[in-house]
Amino acid sequence: MNVLSNKQIKLISSLQKKKYRDQHQLFIAEGDKLVMDLLHAKTEAAYLIYTKDWRNLSNPLKKYKIEKRIEVESNQLKKISNLKNPSPILGVFHIPKFKIQDDIIQNSLSLLIDDIQDPGNLGTIIRIADWFGIQNVFCSPNTVDLFNPKVIQATMGAISRIKISYTPLGDLIKKHQKENFPIYGTFLEGEIIYKSDLRNKGFIIMGNEGKGISPELQQLVSKKLFIPNYPANQATSESLNVSVACSIICSEFRRR
Known part of the structure; x- marks a missing residue:
């Protein structure tokens, strides 16, 4: 089991504000369906942070390119979650660029x-x-x-x-x-x-x-x-x- 560093917590927490999303070109997504939809659509993931229970239940990550995977205790997710009842998985994704056709x-x-x-x-x-x-x-x-x-x-x-x-x-x-x-x-x-x-x-x-x-x-x-x-x-x-x-x-x- 991993522990989120203070630097990682600070970065992820900062993404609640537009200023830092623009600066780092990153955004947060929480919840199984939302995160998996983004991965399936080939949205680049910088971090995927999840609990052991979620991994044991799902474990669908092998086919996706993810820069860093971090398995944590649920109380760690509470520190970075924007939800009242945190999901067992949170993703930090690179902001995609769209070409107008x-x-x-x-x-x-x-x-x-x-x-x-x-x-x-x-x-x-x-x-x-x-x-x-x-x-x-x-x-x-x-x-x-x-x-x-x-x-x-x-x-x-x-x-x-x-x-x-x-x-x-x-x-x-x-x-x-x-x-x-x-x-x-x-x-x-x-x-x-x-x-x-x-x-x-x-x-x-x-x-x-x-x-x-x-x-x-x-x-x-x-x-x-x-x-x-x-x-x-x-x-x-x-x-x-x-x-x-x-x-x-x-x-x-x-x-x-």
């Missing part, structure tokens, strides 16, 4: 995330993209950090299958905007989504939780959509949670 973007649906701040919302949207076969998600520079541990946990492994990039969204839209490439966004004055002509390619913009789609991007939207409440004109919540709205939108696109 313009030809794929032009012929498929992509999600654009405009300054979403809640880690749970971003993680859930990535799961939704995975479920509905949307391979590319583009985030504005001010969107919550993808490698925030709470975002990683909320993706439930979907992060291993989706390409996520941070880029100025206005520039991205202008680069790809063409007559037959729609830019979708949700608005109260939009066309009811269930009656709209929806294409199998384009950008779908999901706006900030409180402010919605930014004014800059509103001007670039070519197709305004509206998710109606039911029954119409009945008093209801002011708006839908952004991840719930994203699920409804993606479902309707795929239903067609």
Whole structure:
């Protein structure tokens, strides 16, 4: 049985903060399914830290390239875990780099995330993209950090299958905007989504939780959509949670 050094504990604990994730180009993932999904997707692992009980139960690590494997007591995992009830396995992974492929973007649906701040919302949207076969998600520079541990946990492994990039969204839209490439966004004055002509390619913009789609991007939207409440004109919540709205939108696109 190994013991984590103070240096290792300090490094792993520091990765709770974006500053150090950026500095070391590392992030944390906890839980059997999440860690194994990342390994299966060939995400490079710097450390894999696990208990003897987990190894005896699973022992699936031989085929994966892992820089350092450390078997520890469960109380050691508690020192570095971000979870209230720590999992028996924690991975420290190198932050992957994604290459944007313009030809794929032009012929498929992509999600654009405009300054979403809640880690749970971003993680859930990535799961939704995975479920509905949307391979590319583009985030504005001010969107919550993808490698925030709470975002990683909320993706439930979907992060291993989706390409996520941070880029100025206005520039991205202008680069790809063409007559037959729609830019979708949700608005109260939009066309009811269930009656709209929806294409199998384009950008779908999901706006900030409180402010919605930014004014800059509103001007670039070519197709305004509206998710109606039911029954119409009945008093209801002011708006839908952004991840719930994203699920409804993606479902309707795929239903067609």
